[in-house]
Amino acid sequence: MEVNHTNTYELNSKSDNPIQCTMDDNGCCIVEDNNTEKAFWDDRWAAGSTGWDLGRVSPELQKFFDLLPDKNAAILIPGCGNAYEAEYLLNHGFTNVTLIDISPTLVRNLRSKFENNSSIRILEGDFFQLNETYDVVVEQTFFCAIHPSMRVDYVQKMVKILTEKGILGGLLFNRDFEGGPPFGGSKEEYKKLFHEHGLEVIEMEMAMNSIPARQGTEVFFQARKKHTESN
Numbered sequence: 001m002e003v004n005h006t007n008t009y010e011l012n013s014k015s016d017n018p019i020q021c022t023m024d025d026n027g028c029c030i031v032e033d034n035n036t037e038k039a040f041w042d043d044r045w046a047a048g049s050t051g052w053d054l055g056r057v058s059p060e061l062q063k064f065f066d067l068l069p070d071k072n073a074a075i076l077i078p079g080c081g082n083a084y085e086a087e088y089l090l091n092h093g094f095t096n097v098t099l100i101d102i103s104p105t106l107v108r109n110l111r112s113k114f115e116n117n118s119s120i121r122i123l124e125g126d127f128f129q130l131n132e133t134y135d136v137v138v139e140q141t142f143f144c145a146i147h148p149s150m151r152v153d154y155v156q157k158m159v160k161i162l163t164e165k166g167i168l169g170g171l172l173f174n175r176d177f178e179g180g181p182p183f184g185g186s187k188e189e190y191k192k193l194f195h196e197h198g199l200e201v202i203e204m205e206m207a208m209n210s211i212p213a214r215q216g217t218e219v220f221f222q223a224r225k226k227h228t229e230s231n
């Protein structure tokens with residue numbers, strides 16, 4: 001496999017350890033291992049190259065959080081970035097919030113931002129290596145950040161880490177992008193993917209409360225593990 005050292009998709013690292021990636025047939029970068037992925041995202045955080053950052057919790061997620069019945073639910077925010085969602089949850093009485101992100105630079109900042117808050121746990125690491133269960137998993141521009149070749153793994157991991165009545169909920173882009181990340185997709189594609197790999201979609205509709213820049217381009221969804229007749 002040919003390895004390209006390229007600045008396409010802003011992959012040129014300013015560190016001593018330049019990012020290496022291979023390009024798939026669509027010209028998308030495939031990060032080859034966990035360390036490469038980590039370096040890619042960590043460089044973005046270190047350089048402040050974080051165009052995805054809303055600077056606030058999305059109003060659509062706010063609405064979702066307001067309807068969660070159990071303040072002690074175990075909540076996970078994967079690929080959490082600046083975790084505005086966690087601030088909102090903590091301010092609204094939730095007591096068991098876990099954040100995970102692969103970027104050490106970001107995680108250092110988060111640890112100082114949420115210092116001494118016993119309702120939050122901050123993990124530095126790869127979502128795909130998680131080995132615990134949650135009642136609620138929050139999706140906010142994490143799915144679109146991983147390469148499409150990892151989407152089945154994403155769904156299968158969600159099936160493993162959701163509790164029996166657990167909910168995966170959040171926002172997904174309903175549009176295409178050139179290159180990526182972010183990697184886009186459509187409502188129909190997501191429904192099929194979830195259904196085929198063990199998630200039952202409870203709701204997936206165009207989001208009505210997106211921030212202005214994303215209006216008409218994202219869907220709000222909730223999904224849970226598919227249940228067999230016996231459970």
Ligand SMILES: C[S@@+](CC[C@H](N)C(=O)[O-])C[C@H]1O[C@@H](n2cnc3c(N)ncnc32)[C@H](O)[C@@H]1O
Pocket residue numbers: 037041042052053054078079080081082083100101102103106125126127128140141142145146
């Ligand atoms: C597009 S950003 C979104 C951040 C945040 N959710 C937001 O909306 O502002 C994607 C985030 O996922 C993190 N990330 C990428 N791959 C990851 C992985 N395998 N495990 C955990 N975090 C990951 C990146 O470091 C980055 O912070």
